[in-house]
Amino acid sequence: MLEVRGITKAYGGVTALREASLRVRPGTVHALLGENGAGKSTLVKIIAGAERPDSGVVLLDGIAVSFASTAEAARSGVAVVSQELALFPDLDVLLNLFAAGPICRGPLLRRSAMAGRAAPVLAELGLEVGFRQLAGSLPLADRQRIEIARALLTSPRILILDEPTSAQEAAGTENLLNVVRVLRDRGVGVVFVSHILEEVLSLSDEVTILRDGAVVVAGAGRSSLTIPMVVAAMLGDRKLYAHPAADGRAVTRAVADAETARPPGTADPPEAGAPPEAAAARPRPAAFHDHGNFDALEPAETSVLMETAAAGPPGMRAAGDLRVEHVSVRRRLDDVSLTARPGEVVGLAGLAGAGQRALLDVVRGLSRPRRGTVRLPSGAVCPRRFRLAVAQGVALVTGDRRRFGLMLDKPVWENIGQVRSVALARDGIYIRRSVLQARARDQMERLGIRAAAGAPAGSLSGGNQQKAVFAKWLEAEPQMLVLDDPTRGVDVGAKAEMHRLIRSIAASGAVVLLCSTEADELASLCERVLVFYRGRITGELTAPGIDSRAVLEAINTGQVVHV
Amino acid sequence: MKTGPGRDLAREEPDSGLPWRSAATDLGRTAVRRLTDLESGSVIVATLVLVVVVGAFHPDFLAATQLTQVVQQAAFIGLLAVGTSFLLAMREIDLSIGSMFGLTLIIGAVAIHSGMNPWLAVPVCVLAGAGLGLVNALLVQGIKIPAIIATLGTLSLYSGLAEALANGQQITGLPIGNSFFVVLGGDELGLPTSIWVLLVVVGVLTAVLRLTPFGYRVRAIGSNPEAATFSGISIPRVRVQALVLMGALCGVAGVLGLAFYDSGDPSIGTGSELTAIAAAIIGGTPLIGGSATVLGAAVGAILLGVVSSALVFFNVPLNWSAFATGAVIILAVSMDSLLRQGRRRRQARQH
CATH class of the missing domain: 3.40.50 (Rossmann fold)
Known part of the structure; x- marks a missing residue:
């Protein structure tokens, strides 16, 4: 049995967990729920030995443990499947499954022995991949299941699944949930972290809910909860x-x-002419x-x-509607239609x-739909x-501004002019720096970007950087x-x-x-x-x-x- | 960006209050500072210093004819280097430039040899160069391999083709009395024509880099390729344009080389790609991309030319000349790196 008592953990001045406790009994599925930032991942990391708590203890079968690493946790029977996939894309499936401890004879790998042990686990998960395939070549859903298989191969007594179905399609999810049920019947204690509440609640025996680092529902029986109650507990009395x-x-x-x-x-968007x-x-x-x-x-x-x-x-041209009609994208979208008006x-x-x-991705031209049509406000098709x-x-403002939004080493004015004058060359083949700078200053004043137009974009604060991304698109x-x-x-x-x-x-x-x-x-x-x-x-x-x-x-x- | 305002204050000129500093040295300092603030500033300073040092030991070196000859010899490498600075600015590199230089020269020589009007060699060589650049670009785009690998292949391919076209021999017996050889291979208005061409190309390409959407795109891609893509800039398209431009510049160098040497030597471009790339880097175009200096690349080529002529003046044994060139490259790059740090600190202080 896994028990966590009174764990507190702070990063800098921010308290991620405050006196959190959790008790996972063998042969049960324990749901761990909470909003983004409620402390679920921190708790999982502490149990797995990836983080150390500021105070509190982790007990395994009544004995206080403190794992130095996830490998040590795995040896003691606590396996974690984390949200961030930790596979080696250039190694094949078999070596990924036994990355922590390959079966060897002397200095040589024994692939057949490893394959023999892995085959039944993969079959159980419904995973049909060759052992020689490179992990990086597999679709996300398969990689996720390989990670789960890797955890199962350590024969854990406590298995922690952090968002295990986020990348799975219906069939994969069903397989996985069946595996969890089988594990439960074998007496394994499973901690299930997921955002898909329906799925969690259909499976779990007990539920613990975190909010702002504190436990607000502690190991309540599944039958005593409904989805609205769970959501209410997750959000609390926040405004x-x-x-x-x-x-x-x-x-x-x-x-x-x-x-x-x-x-x-007359309902159609006006033609170009x-x-x-x-x-x-x-x-x-x-x-x-x-x-x-x-x-x-x-x-x-x-x-x-x-x-x-x-x-x-x-x-x-005057903007028309965005019309998306019956768009399907392989493995991602299924017959989606919508209309958005100016x-x-x-x-x-x-x-x-x-x-x-x-x-x-479809409306901004990054992926092509297998079926269906998109009509942009300009009247152009897909x-x-x-x-x-x-x-x-079409303008795109992404939150990942450092990667997709800005040239951090270039001055703000150059970033702001990037779409209009550089990419679209709307000002002709001669770019006048003074014009771009003046326009950039206008935009900066309008959006309240508090910086010099000549300052490198990377020197701005996060909020000002994001406004600069807006400015560069508004300029277009x-x-x-x-x-x-x-x-x-x-x-x-x-x-x-x-x-x-x-x-x-x-x-x-x-x-x-x-x-x-x-x-x-x-x-x-x-x-x-x-x-x-x-x-x-x-x-x-x-x-x-x-x-x-x-x-x-x-x-x-x-x-x-x-x- | 890492230098905060506090640190900057601490580095405020310690000598600004000293009474004996005259206005003249102030003016001199400003001029030097303005020069070092140029991206190409350090290479210009380094070249001038080197010329003065060599001249101090061997005053002959400072003779106008000698200096002109050095620059004229460097003009071919200079043309390759200015194109390379565009490619480096978008994090690409072309290793086949020496071979394209040689092959376009041979194509021109063969065409003239077979009776073509020599002046037609100008469009023939430039278009042939652009075509070779397009082949590079199509390989990069079509097979989806990095330009460094594709052009490593065409480096051999093109120089092999040049050898084959020339039958492994120099192509001689060209009508060297023709005005083509006299004008392009000789002097105009007191300077070798190739220097005039280099000056024009530097001027035009500086304008292209600093004033046109293409130039901004090149630098945007080098600065942050993903952000460039997500601003609507097509990296493949710009890459094709830059590689074709590179090939065309090799063609310009090829036609000038043909007119200057009066013959077609198939091995002429061999090894010049590394010199040209070194010249672009010495000139102040960083390998990480995002910025470039056309003038710096041309001056970098001249600096390397000064080094190799100086070695002759100092009677450095031929066996040591490659070593000396390497030492100068390392010296120039480290000096540039120091000046760059100083510049960054000053810029940080301004903001």
């Missing part, structure tokens, strides 16, 4: 973020409905939207935003691998490359903004500013898609949130009913409960 524009919404809806109700033929008057005469949901949305802002700010909304990008922030919510990022999508007015006057976790790792103040900015961009008539790992962010920005679950859209939350609790519940169950 729920509702959409700030509850009253502006009615107007938006009405306008949007009026648009969709236009007679057929359409007269500008027609475009200008189209109802602008943006303008109405503004009044409802921005009363919380300072007057000065509002006027800036209104100006942006009114001016509109010069020389560009002026609207549409949230795409789901667990990791549920398909929302796959859809982003871009085949990211570059073409950008030329068609996009018709559609694709946001992929746009406020990752920025502080609360900068986040609020960016949320305001996103609303103003939508208000100026752009189509905005928002993918976020933070339920709060989806709740505070979106009029609609589409719920992705195992590659499909399984529901839609609409404005007054969006709060972080509803989002979390929907992405975990795949179902939208109508209140």
Whole structure:
């Protein structure tokens, strides 16, 4: 039996775990639940010997243990399958399975002996791979199961599975859950960490829930809990973020409905050559939207935003809808359709691998759908490359700004001009530094980037860097903004500013898609949130009913409960 | 970026308050500082210092004809080096440049030998070079191998082709009285034509690098390839353009070499790729990509030319000349690295 008593662990000034306890009995499946950052992973790492607690003890069969490494933990019968895959991509499957302790005769490997031991375990997991295949050549789902097989080969008495099904398709998940049941029957204690609440609850005997590093539900019997109760316990009495524009919404809806109700033929986005008057005469949901949305802002700010909304990008075709029709991507998306209108922030919510990022990849031309069509706001159909999508007015702001967003060694002005003047060459074949610098300074002033235009982007704070990413895309006057976790790792103040900015961009008539790992962010920005679950859209939350609790519940169950 | 403001304050000029510093030395310091702040500054300073040092021992070296000859000899390598600085700026490298130089020269020689108007060798060589560069680019894109590997192959391929076209011999008997050989191989307005061409190419390519979307793209890719892709820049497309440009520059060097040497020697480009790459690096184009200096690459080639002529002046035995060249390369690069650190500190202080 594994018992954890009174574990406290702090990183720097942040307490990750506070007096946490856990008791895993042999022959049971114990679910360990909590939001991102609640302390689950820290607890798992401490049990496995990868981290040392500041105080508290880990007891194995009543004896206090303190593993120096995960290898030592494995020798004592505690095996961990971690969220981050730890395979050697250039070694074959067999050597990966026995990476910690290969079976040898003298200095030579005994492949046949290893294969003999591994075969039944792979069969049990339903994993059909050759031992000689390189681990790096396998799909993610198979690699994940190889990692699980590796843990099983140590014949553990305690098995900790951290998000083991996140990459699995339905069949793989079923296999894995069956294996867990078999292990339980053999008397193994299984700790199951997962975000897929339905799955966890269908399997587990006992449930422990962490919130902000403390245990809020300690080993409760499964039968005493329901999913809403679990979600409530995970979130606690934290303030729920509702959409700030509850009253502006009615107007938006009405306008949007009026648009969709236009007679057929006129409903299509205007063609490239359409007269500008027609475009200008189209109802602008943006303008109405503004009044409802921005009363919380300072007057000065509002006027800036209104100006942006009114001016509109010069020389560009009026934005139409984004239409995604019956799009399927192998292993990632299954018959997904959606329409996003200009002026609207549409949230795409789901667990990791549920398909929302796959859809982003399709609309920005990074992956090609096997079936179905995408029609961008510019009227272009399904871009085949990211570059073409950008030329068609698609902008991408990603949270991984250091990797995908900025040239850290280059001055801010060069980053801001990168899309418009460099990639799209919209200013012709002669780039004038002074013009770029002046434009960059305008954008920086508008977005409140507090830095010199000539400073290297890498010297800016995280929040200012992210604003610079926004600036570089706004400079290109996009018709559609694709946001992929746009406020990752920025502080609360900068986040609020960016949320305001996103609303103003939508208000100026752009189509905005928002993918976020933070339920709060989806709740505070979106009029609609589409719920992705195992590659499909399984529901839609609409404005007054969006709060972080509803989002979390929907992405975990795949179902939208109508209140 | 690692130098915080506090550290900068501590390094504030210790001698700024000294009373005996005159305005003249101040002015001199500013000029030197402005020069070292240039990306190509250190190589220019190093070249000037080297010329002065050699001249101090052998005043003959400072004669105008001698110096012109050194620069003229370096012009071919200089053309290869300026193209290489573009490639290095986007984290690519082309090892076949020496062979492309030799092959385009032979193609021109063979064509003239078989009766073509010599002036037509200009478009023929430049287009042939661009074509060879395109072959490199297609190999890189088609087989998806790094440029360094693809061009390692074409290094042999192209020089082998040159040997075969020339039948392993020098192509002689060209109509050297033709105005082509007189103008391109001789002097115009008091300087060898190849130096004029190098100056024009340096001017044009500096403008291309600093003022056009292509130049910005090249540097953006070298700075952060993923961010460049995610800004809508097509790395394959820019790579093809840069490799074709590189080939065309080799063609320019080839046609000038043909006019200068009056004959087609198939082994002429052998080994010059490493000299050209060294020149680009000495010139101040870092291997990590993201920035480049066209002027620096050309001056780097001149620096290496000065070194090899100086070795003759100092009667260094031929067996030691490769060693000496290597020593100079290491010296130049380490000096550049020191100056660069100083520059970075000053820039950090400005922000």
